[in-house]
Amino acid sequence: MFIRVVIPRLRPSKARTYLAICFAALLALSASAALGQSKDTLYFYNKTKIVGELLKIRYGRVDIDADGLGIVTIKNNKISSMHATSRNFRVETLQGEVLEGYLTRSDTAGMVWVSTPSKRKKIHVNDIVEMSYYGKTWKSRITGNASSGLAK
Secondary structure (H helix, E strand, O other), X not given: OOXXXXXXXXXXXXXXXXXXXXXXXXXXXXXXXXXXXXXEEEEEOOOOEEEEEEEEEEOOEEEEEEOOOEXXXXXXXXXXXXXXXXXXXXXXXXXXXXXXXXXXXOOOOOEEEXXXXXXXXXXXXXXXXXXXXXXXXXXXXXXXXXOOOOOO
């Protein structure tokens, strides 16, 4: 059994319009995919930077999955600023304040902006005690195991 696909014949003006619409849709989809792939950046006092995926900050150490280098651990006091908008982070400061949002670069050396949905706050990089990221979906934020307690 064969399935016959019928493609309607279009007049030249309609065919050009149809192709233009298909091309515009393809262009819009590719542009949105490219914009969604932002990278995190660490800026250092010696004017260098590392681009990659910021993993966590814990007790003065920053872990980043750097492009071409793998996972690198860096001390906080070497970092001038950060830019991490690829996902939302939970930031805990020395003062005990917990902020949830993304990080943007500050013009002041040693400072970073934490942008939450309701406010934007500038904090010192060395004041970050712990930082971890939230997953993009609620399912990716849940980790662990569950069992019924029955074993054979």
